[in-house]
Amino acid sequence: MRQFALVGLPNTGKSSLFNRLTGLSQRVGNWPGLTVELAHARLLLGNQMVELTDLPGIHDLSGYTDDEAVVRDVLGARDFNALVLVLNAAQLDRQLPLAIQLTATGLPCLIVLNMADEAELLGIDIDAAALSHRLGAPLVLVSTRSGQGWAELQKALATLARQAGTPQRARLAGLPDTHEAVEQAEALLAGVWRLPPTLPKRLSHRLDQVLMHPWLGLAAFAAIMAALFNGTYLIGGPLQEMLGNALQGMREAWLAPLATHLPSWLASLLLDGLWQGVSTVATFAPIIFVFFVLMALIEDSGYLARAAYLTDALMARLGLDGRGFVLQLMGFGCNVPAVMGTRVLRERRQRLLSMLIIPFSLCSARLQVVLFFSAALFSPRHAPWVLAAFYAVSLAAAMLTAWLFKRRLCASEAYLLEVPPYRLPSARHVLTRAWGEVAAFLRLASTFIVAGVVLVWLLTRLPAGGYGSVADAIGHVLSPLLDPIGIPEPLAVVLLFGFVAKEILLGSLAVVYGVSDGQLTTALAAQLDWVSAMSFLLFTLIYVPCLSTVAAIRRESKSARFTLLSVGWSLLLAWLVSFVFFQLASRL
Amino acid sequence: MTLDRLRAGTRGIVTRLDLDDDTLRRVAAFGLRPGQTVHLARRAAFGGPLMLEVGTTQFLLRGSLARHIEVDQRA
Numbered sequence: 025m026r027q028f029a030l031v032g033l034p035n036t037g038k039s040s041l042f043n044r045l046t047g048l049s050q051r052v053g054n055w056p057g058l059t060v061e062l063a064h065a066r067l068l069l070g071n072q073m074v075e076l077t078d079l080p081g082i083h084d085l086s087g088y089t090d091d092e093a094v095v096r097d098v099l100g101a102r103d104f105n106a107l108v109l110v111l112n113a114a115q116l117d118r119q120l121p122l123a124i125q126l127t128a129t130g131l132p133c134l135i136v137l138n139m140a141d142e143a144e145l146l147g148i149d150i151d152a153a154a155l156s157h158r159l160g161a162p163l164v165l166v167s168t169r170s171g172q173g174w175a176e177l178q179k180a181l182a183t184l185a186r187q188a189g190t191p192q193r194a195r196l197a198g199l200p201d202t203h204e205a206v207e208q209a210e211a212l213l214a215g216v217w218r219l220p221p222t223l224p225k226r227l228s229h230r231l232d233q234v235l236m237h238p239w240l241g242l243a244a245f246a247a248i249m250a251a252l253f254n255g256t257y258l259i260g261g262p263l264q265e266m267l268g269n270a271l272q273g274m275r276e277a278w279l280a281p282l283a284t285h286l287p288s289w290l291a292s293l294l295l296d297g298l299w300q301g302v303s304t305v306a307t308f309a310p311i312i313f314v315f316f317v318l319m320a321l322i323e324d325s326g327y328l329a330r331a332a333y334l335t336d337a338l339m340a341r342l343g344l345d346g347r348g349f350v351l352q353l354m355g356f357g358c359n360v361p362a363v364m365g366t367r368v369l370r371e372r373r374q375r376l377l378s379m380l381i382i383p384f385s386l387c388s389a390r391l392q393v394v395l396f397f398s399a400a401l402f403s404p405r406h407a408p409w410v411l412a413a414f415y416a417v418s419l420a421a422a423m424l425t426a427w428l429f430k431r432r433l434c435a436s437e438a439y440l441l442e443v444p445p446y447r448l449p450s451a452r453h454v455l456t457r458a459w460g461e462v463a464a465f466l467r468l469a470s471t472f473i474v475a476g477v478v479l480v481w482l483l484t485r486l487p488a489g490g491y492g493s494v495a496d497a498i499g500h501v502l503s504p505l506l507d508p509i510g511i512p513e514p515l516a517v518v519l520l521f522g523f524v525a526k527e528i529l530l531g532s533l534a535v536v537y538g539v540s541d542g543q544l545t546t547a548l549a550a551q552l553d554w555v556s557a558m559s560f561l562l563f564t565l566i567y568v569p570c571l572s573t574v575a576a577i578r579r580e581s582k583s584a585r586f587t588l589l590s591v592g593w594s595l596l597l598a599w600l601v602s603f604v605f606f607q608l609a610s611r612l
Numbered sequence: 613m614t615l616d617r618l619r620a621g622t623r624g625i626v627t628r629l630d631l632d633d634d635t636l637r638r639v640a641a642f643g644l645r646p647g648q649t650v651h652l653a654r655r656a657a658f659g660g661p662l663m664l665e666v667g668t669t670q671f672l673l674r675g676s677l678a679r680h681i682e683v684d685q686r687a
Contacts, residue, residue: 033641083641087638087641115667115668146668206640238657336674337657346661
C-alpha cells in the first residue's frame with residue numbers, strides 16, 4: 025500500500041479536504057513512538073490503495089513549535105511515497121516557502137491550491153501551469169467548499185499513486201531555512217501570482233465593523249455565546265435525557281430479568297456497576313455531538329478568531345489566549361467536550377493551562393446539585409443569590425488556578441492568530457468532525473471510565489469488618505480531613521460517587537439518608553445545618569467534576585502525571601475553600 | 613516608530629525586528645519581514661491585540677510583541 029502524508033498551513037482547509045476525501049473511513053490513532061494522535065484513512069486512488077495521514081498544520085518545516093516538531097518527527101521516522109501539500113491560493117506570498125522546504129525533502133509532492141474561489145473573488149491572478157513548472161511539482165487549483173477542481177484533484181492524486189516509486193525517508197538535513205525559503209518563494213512567484221493593486225472590500229470587512237467593534241462586538245459576542253450555550257443545552261439536554269431513559273428502560277425491561285438467575289453480587293456488579301457506568305458515559309455522547317457541531321460552526325465560520333480578539337486583553341493577563349475564553353464558557357455546559365476542544369490551542373502549555381482551569385466551570389450536572397441544595401436550604405428569595413455566588417466561586421477558582429500556574433504553563437510561543445475571512449461552514453465537514461469526537465470519547469469509555477466505575481462499585485460493596493463497606497472505612501479514615509471542613513462522615517461515600525459523575529450524587533445522597541429521591545429535600549434540611557451543607561456544596565463544586573472529565577484530560581494531555589496534578593490540585597483547592605468557609609461561618 | 617504606536621487604519625513599512633530567532637520565524641510566517649507593508653486594521657480595547665493585514669492575510673498580534681517591531685509610517 026502507498027503511503028501519502030497530507031501537509032499544510034493552519035486555516036488552509038486541510039482537514040476539510042481530508043474529510044472530503046476520506047469521509048467516515050478515517051481513524052484516529054496513536055503514532056508509534058510519538059505521543060500524538062494522527063488521523064489516517066485508506067482510500068482507493070485510481071486502482072491503487074493509499075493510506076493518507078493527516079499531519080498537523082504548520083507554518084515552517086524548520087520551526088520550533090510543537091506541531092512543527094511532530095511533522096519533522098513523522099517525516100523522519102517513516103517512509104512515504106509522496107506528500108500532498110495544501111496551501112491557500114490567496115496567500116501564496118506567505119505560504120509558498122513551506123512548499124519550497126517540502127519539495128527539497130526529495131519526496132514527490134502534489135501542490136493543492138485550496139480556496140481558489142476566494143482567490144478569484146479577490147482578483148488574484150494565478151498562472152498555475154507556470155508555477156507548477158517552476159516548482160517542478162504537479163499543482164491543482166481547488167475549492168474544497170464548492171467542489172471546484174475536485175475531479176482534477178482526484179486525477180492528480182491517482183497519477184501520483186500510480187507513478188509512486190518505492191517509499192523513502194524525507195531528507196530533512198540541509199533544508200532551506202525560513203529566510204532562504206522566503207527568498208526562493210518570492211523569486212518563484214514573480215510574474216505568475218499577482219495581487220491586484222487594491223484589494224476589493226469584502227463582506228468580511230463590513231461584518232467586522234460590527235462584530236469587532238469595541239462594544240457592539242462584545243454585545244454580539246455575549247449573544248452568540250448565549251445562543252451557543254443554550255443550543256447545547258436545549259438540543260443536547262433533552263437528547264441526553266432521552267438516551268438516559270432509554271438505557272434505564274433497557275435495564276429494567278431486559279437486563280434485570282436476565283440477571284435474576286445470577287448470584288446477587290454478580291447481578292449488582294453488572295447492573296449497578298458496569299451498566300450504570302456505561303449508561304452514564306453514553307449519555308454524554310449527544311452533548312458532545314451537539315457541542316462539537318456548534319464549536320465547528322464557530323471555528324469554521326471564522327468567528328473564533330474574532331472572539332479571541334475581543335477577549336484577549338483579559339485572557340493575556342491570566343497567561344491564556346482569547347480562544348481559551350470560549351472553551352471556558354463552554355465548560356459551563358459540560359467540561360468534557362470543553363477539555364476535548366482545547367485542541368484548537370496549538371501550543372501544549374496553553375492547552376494544559378486551559379485543561380487545568382476548565383474543570384472549575386460550574387457545569388450543568390453540578391448546577392443541578394447546587395439548585396437542589398439551594399432550594400432545600402434557602403428561601404426562594406435568597407436561593408438565586410446563592411446560585412450567583414456559586415458561579416462567582418467557580419470563576420474565582422479558575423482565575424486563581426490560571427494565575428498560580430501561568431508561570432509554569434505560560435505560552436513560550438509568540439501569540440499570532442490568523443483572522444480568516446468569514447466562511448460558510450460545510451455541513452459534511454462539521455458532521456464528520458462531531459462524529460469523530462463522539463467515537464473517540466466512546467472508545468475512552470471502554471476502558472478508563474468503566475474501570476473507574478467498577479472500582480467505585482467495589483469500594484462501596486466490599487465489606488470491611490465493623491465499618492460496613494470499604495468506602496465507609498475510607499470515610500472513617502478520612503474523618504480527620506472531613507471534620508475540619510464540616511462534612512459528616514457518611515457523606516464521604518457520596519463524594520466518592522460524585523467522583524464518577526455529579527448526576528448520580530443526589531441519588532446516592534438519598535441512599536445514605538435512607539429516603540426516596542422525593543423526600544430528600546426534607547431529609548437534607550433535617551440532617552444538615554446550612555454551614556455544613558454549604559461546605560459540602562463548595563467541595564462538590566471545586567473537586568474533580570467527574571470521571572469522564574478526568575478521562576478527557578488524560579486523553580488530551582497524554583500524561584498521567586498531569587492528570588494526577590489536575591485531580592490533586594482540585595481536591596486540595598476544594599478542601600482549602602471548604603475549610604476557610606466552614607471555619608469562618610461556624611464562628612459567626 | 614514601533615508597530616504598536618501606529619494609528620489604526622494606517623500603513624507602515626517594516627524596517628527592523630528586534631526579536632529572537634524563534635519569534636522571528638513565527639512572525640515571518642505571517643509575512644512580517646523587513647520591507648513588507650503592514651496595515652493596522654484595528655486595535656482591541658483595554659490594551660488588547662492589534663489586527664494587522666499583510667497582503668491578503670489578516671492576523672492578531674499582541675502589543676507586547678509589536679513593541680519590538682520598527683515601522684516607517686505611510687499615508
